[in-house]
Amino acid sequence: MEPTSESLLDVRHLSKTFPLKKSKTNKASSFKAVDDVSFQVFKGETLGIVGESGSGKSTVAKMILQLLEPTSGEIYFLGQNLANQSKAESKATKRRMQAVFQDPYASLNPRMRAKEIVTEPLILHKQLNKKKRDDKALELLHEVGLSEQHLNRFPHEFSGGQRQRLSIARAIALKPDLIICDEAVSALDVSIQAQILKLLKSLQTSYGLSYIFIAHGLPTVKQLSNRVAIMHKGKIVEIGETNDIFQSPKHTYTKSLLKAVPPSHPRDRHKPSIGG
Numbered sequence: 001m002e003p004t005s006e007s008l009l010d011v012r013h014l015s016k017t018f019p020l021k022k023s024k025t026n027k028a029s030s031f032k033a034v035d036d037v038s039f040q041v042f043k044g045e046t047l048g049i050v051g052e053s054g055s056g057k058s059t060v061a062k063m064i065l066q067l068l069e070p071t072s073g074e075i076y077f078l079g080q081n082l083a084n085q086s087k088a089e090s091k092a093t094k095r096r097m098q099a100v101f102q103d104p105y106a107s108l109n110p111r112m113r114a115k116e117i118v119t120e121p122l123i124l125h126k127q128l129n130k131k132k133r134d135d136k137a138l139e140l141l142h143e144v145g146l147s148e149q150h151l152n153r154f155p156h157e158f159s160g161g162q163r164q165r166l167s168i169a170r171a172i173a174l175k176p177d178l179i180i181c182d183e184a185v186s187a188l189d190v191s192i193q194a195q196i197l198k199l200l201k202s203l204q205t206s207y208g209l210s211y212i213f214i215a216h217g218l219p220t221v222k223q224l225s226n227r228v229a230i231m232h233k234g235k236i237v238e239i240g241e242t243n244d245i246f247q248s249p250k251h252t253y254t255k256s257l258l259k260a261v262p263p264s265h266p267r268d269r270h271k272p273s274i275g276g
């Protein structure tokens with residue numbers, strides 16, 4: 001079956017096996033981190049991917065971002081198989097797909113000022129001459145709720161939430177079609193999480209973005225996701241509309257994830273829960 005025209009991303013039977021070091025018996029073995037995963041992401045939608053630590057979420061993200069080579073399976077972006085792209089096509093795809101990770105410290109160059117961080121992708125992709133950099137940097141900072149006073153600051157001079165805003169400004173600089181948010185709000189306080197989710201939502205509307213929003217817990221993805229995929233031990237065990245997943249989960253693992261949702265009513269908060 002060919003990818004449908006309206007699907008931005010079409011992931012088919014994707015698997016990733018990592019070799020494991022030789023054991024004492026000298027037998028080399030391997031570990032299947034991602035096992036026959038298929039899903040689509042449509043234009044303008046958010047697909048949430050939820051699963052416990054080690055379920056394979058980041059490995060899927062890295063394969064889509066072409067940071068890891070799949071062991072088998074295909075990834076189509078705008079109808080093109082990533083494995084068959086020319087160098088120029090691959091560069092264009094990388095421009096149209098961006099990522100925001102959990103730890104901006106790891107992804108932001110500590111020696112670069114905010115204005116350089118947010119405009120670097122434009123300079124790399126030859127879409128901005130250096131003279132216009134400050135104007136563009138300010139425009140991008142404004143888009144994410146930062147201001148002129150932040151232009152010359154280094155990453156360590158920002159709060160966690162502000163640093164994540166900076167990562168988002170960098171991600172939208174090239175006007176991508178898809179942003180993969182891999183645990184992008186997981187390290188933040190709940191109130192800051194809510195602000196970042198609100199920002200992502202508003203950018204989605206203004207830029208017509210699609211998101212893959214990866215998190216450990218269902219509550220984090222609920223607000224933003226149109227659909228949710230549940231990953232367990234490398235497989236997608238259930239995928240569906242967000243409301244259906246929350247109201248009538250089919251898989252036992254999804255049910256157990258839902259049971260881990262902290263009760264929203266204060267009356268119920270004394271009951272044990274493991275949170276999301």
Ligand SMILES: Nc1ncnc2c1ncn2[C@@H]1O[C@H](COP(=O)(O)OP(=O)(O)OP(=O)(O)O)[C@@H](O)[C@H]1O
Pocket residue numbers: 018019031033051052053054055056057058059060216
């Ligand atoms: N480069 C690698 N070499 C060997 N094993 C790896 C490698 N990268 C990931 N793994 C293993 O693959 C499995 C899936 O990892 P992955 O990071 O995709 O999970 P995750 O669901 O994103 O977890 P987390 O939420 O903790 O980031 C884990 O068991 C991990 O140890």
